Amino acid sequence: MxxxxxALGSFLxxxxxxxxxGYPDPAPRVGFFTDTSVCIGxxxxxxxxxxxxxxxxxxxxxxxxxxxxxxxxxxxxxRHVAFIEQQRPMGAPSSAAxxxxxxxxxxxxGMPAMPGGAGAPAAxxxxxxxRTGLRWLMASDVCKHCTHAACLDVCPTxxxxxxxxxxxxxxxxxxxxxxxxxxxxxxxVIETRKDDGRAWKCTMCYDRLGAGQEPACAKACPTDSIxxxxxxxxxxxxxxxxxxxxxxxxxxARLYGADPNDGVGGDGAFFLLLDEPEVYGLPPDxxxxxxxxxxxxxNAALAAGALxxxxxxxxxxxxx
Amino acid sequence: MSGQHxxxxxxxxxxxxxxxxxxxxxxxGPGDDGTDVRHDPxxxxxxxxxxxxxxxxxxxxxxxxxGDEGFGSGGFGGRFGGFGSGGGGGRRKRRGGGRGGEDLMxxxxxxxxxxxxxxxxxxxxxxxxxxxxxxxxxxxxxxSVLAAGATATGRxxxxxxxxxxxxxxxxxxxxxxxxxxxxxDRFANxxxxxxxxxxxxxxxxxxxxxxxxxxxxxxxSVTGWFPRIGKLxxxxxxxxGPAVAAYTAPLIADTAVxxxxxxHEELPFLFVSSGAMAxxxxxxxxxxxxxxxxxxxxxxxxGVAEVxxxxxxxxxxxxxxxxxxxxxxxxxxxxxxxxSLGGAVVGGIGGRWSRAxxxxxxxxxxxxxxxxxxxxFEAGVASTQDPKYVVQPQRxxxxxxxxxxxxxxxxxxxxxxxxxx
Numbered sequence: 001m002x003x004x005x006x007a008l009g010s011f012l013x014x015x016x017x018x019x020x021x022g023y024p025d026p027a028p029r030v031g032f033f034t035d036t037s038v039c040i041g042x043x044x045x046x047x048x049x050x051x052x053x054x055x056x057x058x059x060x061x062x063x064x065x066x067x068x069x070x071x072x073x074x075x076x077x078x079r080h081v082a083f084i085e086q087q088r089p090m091g092a093p094s095s096a097a098x099x100x101x102x103x104x105x106x107x108x109x110g111m112p113a114m115p116g117g118a119g120a121p122a123a124x125x126x127x128x129x130x131r132t133g134l135r136w137l138m139a140s141d142v143c144k145h146c147t148h149a150a151c152l153d154v155c156p157t158x159x160x161x162x163x164x165x166x167x168x169x170x171x172x173x174x175x176x177x178x179x180x181x182x183x184x185x186x187x188x189v190i191e192t193r194k195d196d197g198r199a200w201k202c203t204m205c206y207d208r209l210g211a212g213q214e215p216a217c218a219k220a221c222p223t224d225s226i227x228x229x230x231x232x233x234x235x236x237x238x239x240x241x242x243x244x245x246x247x248x249x250x251x252x253a254r255l256y257g258a259d260p261n262d263g264v265g266g267d268g269a270f271f272l273l274l275d276e277p278e279v280y281g282l283p284p285d286x287x288x289x290x291x292x293x294x295x296x297x298x299n300a301a302l303a304a305g306a307l308x309x310x311x312x313x314x315x316x317x318x319x320x
Numbered sequence: 321m322s323g324q325h326x327x328x329x330x331x332x333x334x335x336x337x338x339x340x341x342x343x344x345x346x347x348x349g350p351g352d353d354g355t356d357v358r359h360d361p362x363x364x365x366x367x368x369x370x371x372x373x374x375x376x377x378x379x380x381x382x383x384x385x386x387g388d389e390g391f392g393s394g395g396f397g398g399r400f401g402g403f404g405s406g407g408g409g410g411r412r413k414r415r416g417g418g419r420g421g422e423d424l425m426x427x428x429x430x431x432x433x434x435x436x437x438x439x440x441x442x443x444x445x446x447x448x449x450x451x452x453x454x455x456x457x458x459x460x461x462x463x464s465v466l467a468a469g470a471t472a473t474g475r476x477x478x479x480x481x482x483x484x485x486x487x488x489x490x491x492x493x494x495x496x497x498x499x500x501x502x503x504x505d506r507f508a509n510x511x512x513x514x515x516x517x518x519x520x521x522x523x524x525x526x527x528x529x530x531x532x533x534x535x536x537x538x539x540x541s542v543t544g545w546f547p548r549i550g551k552l553x554x555x556x557x558x559x560x561g562p563a564v565a566a567y568t569a570p571l572i573a574d575t576a577v578x579x580x581x582x583x584h585e586e587l588p589f590l591f592v593s594s595g596a597m598a599x600x601x602x603x604x605x606x607x608x609x610x611x612x613x614x615x616x617x618x619x620x621x622x623g624v625a626e627v628x629x630x631x632x633x634x635x636x637x638x639x640x641x642x643x644x645x646x647x648x649x650x651x652x653x654x655x656x657x658x659x660s661l662g663g664a665v666v667g668g669i670g671g672r673w674s675r676a677x678x679x680x681x682x683x684x685x686x687x688x689x690x691x692x693x694x695x696x697f698e699a700g701v702a703s704t705q706d707p708k709y710v711v712q713p714q715r716x717x718x719x720x721x722x723x724x725x726x727x728x729x730x731x732x733x734x735x736x737x738x739x740x741x
Contacts, residue, residue: 008516011516012516012517063435065434065435065437068435071437072437072438074441082434084434150575150576153515153517153518154517154518154519154520154574154575155515155518156510156513156515156518156520156521156524157506157509157510157512157513157521158512158513158515159509174506174509174512175502175503175506175509176501176502176503176504176506176507176509176510177444177501177502177503177506178500178501178502178510178520179443179444179445179500179502180518180520180575182441182443182444183440183441183443183444183445183575183576183577183580183704184574184575184576185440185441185576186440186576187439188438188439188440188441188576190441191441191444192444192502193502196502197501197502197503198502198503199502276432278431278432278433278434278439278707278711279432279433279434280434281433281434281435281437281439281707282439283439283710283711283714284711284714284715284718285714285715285717285718286576286714289573289574289575289576289581290517290574292573292574292581292584293517293519293570293574295584295585296519296569296570296573296574296584296585296588297516297570299569299584299585299586299588299589300563300566300567300569300570300588301566302588302589303562303566303569303588303589303591303592304562304563304565304566304567304588304592305562306589306592307461307462307465307562307565307566307592307595307596308465308558308562310592310596310618310621310622311462311465311466311469311596311599311614311618312465312469313617314466314469314613314614314615314617314618314621315469315470315472315473315614317613
């Protein structure tokens, strides 16, 4: 190509945290490690966040989605606790053989009296079905404060900026509510408020960070499911926790957003999950959309050139 | 066999993570039997009590074997759940069990999600404002190029029509864009910075350069004042017009909206074709047959290219491409294809002899271009409303990466390579 796309790519990422976020002398990058294995779903984080940041009410709805009543991160929901109820065998021996042609197998759904499924729960090890039980997953979701943050990249006014702590914050006195960040976020976090027009999201309590305090949600979390600290240290701690869980017989424990080589360069707020990310409403492999922007600009330039030349060609030939 | 089958399923259940992936195979694997969590009547009781995440998580072994894919996904499952080949084997064999009267208590899920809720937010942009702007911007930018050509080759009626048309279109664009802001009074904040990483920022500067030029070109053309400045403005507008027509593709593609982003390579070419067709349509409607030759050719070439590139793009998009065929977007895209081709043929060819054909064809071409823009806009919106358009392509990507590396360290390497590329 006429110009070097990878050079353009690194130029577009030049002020991301690996390059100190554009600060000559930045503070260590901070973040959240949300260990969902110890979340008890108390929603203290949601409440603390609302209180500290004076966020307006976000709808008093009954969703029917277990104990979830805040539904999704949004303009007025900066912490969202997800509740997932799962039926799964609890320690059922893997050798439990289902009756030939039987309908159950070791998978008991715990549904009362499945029609035609006579004896289905009997396949469980003790016949009472007690060993197959409910697993309740709870997870407090939050803005990921991506290393390569799409919302920040696409913001045309500069309202979104990288703080000296490596977090991503909206300046509400600059935002003009164009909504570009809303569509750019691969996690569906940032959103505009209808009555106010501007975009809002978690600031990681920028005001508290400036005063040497930890964010309100982490402060309020009674089980230390939400841990705040230097990102490097949190990553080490999270890795140790995963290994601990694996040893304890929880092989499904995995980190989400902790890998600095993932599609967003790693999250400033990352998670320990007990199931696939999409079960919690998280995208399994998010990629910052601006990664492909060099290709888009190249193709747009080629297309613009083609339009100019193509229309010029229509004027060739006899005059008619 | 049956016993082992049970074993494997149990193992797979332990590997909770397998649910989504297996489920996806259910939809896309060669052995797809079409069972879908959303359509299977057996799903009803589960739906009431438990999220879809559970549905798939509890029944990974129920996914069809998908024959040759069994190995790759089995290994992949092992990476997370530690049950490696066991899970794969179970999957491979299950199909027989499924057919042999084993009622699917939990249907095969094609993917997992959080209560079926969208992962992404719906674009905040109003359809009329932004899809309308995509159309008007393309029309304005392309018209300015036609206007300059017409000025240079002595086609005054065509030149004037295109200049006035582009001024009207770009004025409408700016009104729509400002109207769409959450804080319209802060529209000038767009010019606080220059950000190449933001197509909207770049676009604001492109419009700042283009708008006044297009305006001066139109006013001088109609009034006859300052002919030399008018000529200068005409060519300045023609130089920046293609940027106006083309940048709107990165504008919408540089988002996480599955359908828009999936078309990021083709959309620039699609949008300039569409813009050229619309400008050609405008020229055919407004200029006499004797002067409208270039407009007819623009509509003909643009129209055919627009339809061809749309087909090409749709095919390359993968799963999100189906949003261009369904619902409101599907209707708009079908109308767009008919109007664009109809306009290209009736106006572009028939317009050589008949003024009436030129007007009808020109209107069809403009309507076709508008339908294309509204169709693509609506398809993008629809793709944010169903989490499968987010989850499935990303799952496929993960699996492809896992298949090519086979280890988690390779996984990381693969990603690093993608970045470097």
